Amino acid sequence: MIFTNPKMTFTLFPHKIWRNPLQEQVGRGDILHYGDPQGEPALRDSISSYLRQFRGLRCTPEQIVIGGDQYTLSSLLALMLREYSDSLGFEDPGYHLLPSIFQRHGFRTVPLPLDKDGLNVERLIGSGAQVLYVSPSHQFPCGMTMPIARRMRLLEWALNNGGLLIEDDYDGEFRYHGRPIPSMQGLADHSPVVYMGSFAQSVSPALCLHYMVLPEALLPAYYRLKNELYLEHSASRLNQMALHDFMERGHFGRHLRRMRQLYERKHDAVIRSINRHFGDAAALSGRNAGFHLLLTVKSGGTEEELAAAARKADARIAPMGYTWWNRPSWTEPSFILGFGGIPEERIDDGIRALKEAWLD
Template sequence: MDLTPILHADSDEPLYVQLYHAISREIAAGRIPAGSRLPSIRQLARSAGVGKITVEAAYQQLLAEGYIVSRERSGYFAADIEAWADSRTDERPPLPTEWKKRKGEHLSYRYNFHGSVVDTRHFPYALWRACLTEAMDRYAADFAFYGDDQGEWELRVELARYLRRARTLVCEPEQIVIGTGLQQALSFLCLMLRDDHRVVAMEEPGYADARVVFEHHGFRVVPVPLEEDGLSVDALEQSGATVVYVTPAHQYPHGMVMPVAKRLRLLQWAKACGGIIIENDYDGEFRYNVKPTPSLQGMDQAGTVVYIGNFSKAFSPALRMDYTVLPPVLLRRYLEGFQAYPSPVPRLEQRAMQLFMQKGYWEKHVRKMRTIYQKKHAILLQAIADHMPPCVTVLGHSVGLHILLEVNTDRSEEELIRTAAEAGVRVYPVGRNWLEPRSGQERPRIIVGFGGVREEDIPEGIRLLADAWFGRC
């Protein structure tokens, strides 16, 4: 067989790879029939103008992938494989354009008031890099095997200490499970809860992505309306749910803080019906001019509360690390039935965070960021007072990294957001967090985050937003 592939010496692709591709395409397309004897290494090297080592490397790759077979003392032959179309004549339809959207395109806006974006200018890069390096040196043996299924023990010890001291939890390291984010934590909880519970109650409105997880696992999600101080316990009692997902420290998205009296009623509901409360404390570290309230988990005497916290708001969402504190009833179920699930968080990052906490860097960083965000929070409220008309009301402004703007206007939420984007300002909708359709008479509410916006950009961003909206309020 004559085989004279065209190779390009000036290509970045090695010659043996070019030769491999040329022959594999011919075999796959059927142009080299099955059973055909290929040129010897010496013959092909001469015809292609390359060295014998190049041809031998190409043949070994073709042999390894099943394109050719070797017969002792006879040489190499094309394998009997099913032909497929040449990639140059690929007739597969292209993917729809909308599938190719990149997550994070909104970050290109200078005035991006996203509620989950954090301040990267004050991230402790040098300290974190040092902890990563030390973790690699000190725990080199960790790379030989999987870590603890629940997460590294020493990290869980540090977390338990911090949570007891800073978030009023009553917990031991044995109760903590390290995970990669809220959705993964909720998915895991769904697996543990589904045998005994089928209906989950959520605040209305409540975090849409959490609702999606429950629905994907086959739970029926029922909305429970909000009162001025949080979820309506009266409505919860009538809902038929035995699991409730709540954000008591800073209701998402409306921002109110659940008072102690209502927290006690919620705990009584769980105890009476054998229910489970999932407490998502997603940004409770940041409080402005208000006294901290105890966590539901810390008040729980009956073991009914699952507590979920994270490192996303105080540190970085890119770390993808959170933690779940299981009550004894679910911890027992986890230990008995879920040991086949290794921790999804890389051991290196866990060790680095362990060192970051052991050295005192974590709490120092939280205090620093609390001061920075409190200043941004004050600048935001002042900018709103300076530029927004009376038809705009601020809601939920004592905790966390976002506020709500309620706008007294005949325009829709979508129109307000689109108008803002046209002016170069990104703000975000509350609407997707409602389970049931809202009354058309309700005023639109807009989420305005401030964590990732530069202090000097906040006033200008709000001025542009007011200019985009003001004339039509």
């Protein structure tokens, strides 16, 4: 049983529907030429419309840059921001890819602690960081959703101090209970926010389609970089145009609704199973969104010992220890319980196997 994140479910992927726009694009002679380094204009228009309608962004197609992977976009962003800043603050624990890239580009990296609502603003103010990287919709790995009031405080910090926010909305489409919270980027006109998104979770990682929405003030820096480095398109033109057609014909919206319903059922089933098998011996956090929950176990073992015991029971689950930048001397053993790729009918058996490996 694999509880590692990110594992996804593709049993509901509309293969026949997807094949039609892809085959149509293959038949176009001009699709084999070089494309726009910023991304196909048609797809940027579709993404802009989608983000305005469903994620509350205030953006135009001209602000969107499409890339083939997170590394490419994060590296471009680091090169752009070297004109702007030399320091990056980020969540600790958190997702290491972007901070590590910025560090390799010469930025001073500043890990910042969390509280129950997300990143600790007081620690940010005293850090000296000028750029802040956060995941407010569903923090990785702790899973909290940042309240509107905290988001407004971060925007206020950026506006008052000439700062910049990088909002990673990696699974923002998947909220299961409670009212959706709009993106931080859309909370203010001309907000100092770089919004980063992807179709890896909502469609498929095999498409290699990611994007970022730049503030208008950063566009000149992007255009200078594009001309200086002779940038080429890094994402497949075939996939970009097929996805554009997929979105414009309404297939993306229908597929997203089906997948949200499926993952909601899995999310709820995991919570029921944890309550049934672990009771007070475990605690869950990060509910109501995304593809993982944080499972903290009240056990005498370490994360490494418990992970090894799970493997012996034929269950794979990732300790959250690798997400720390500055790991505390002691924390309760906690695990990133990914449920996206597990068949619904096997969830209870998998949770029971973990309980027997850890507590019996």
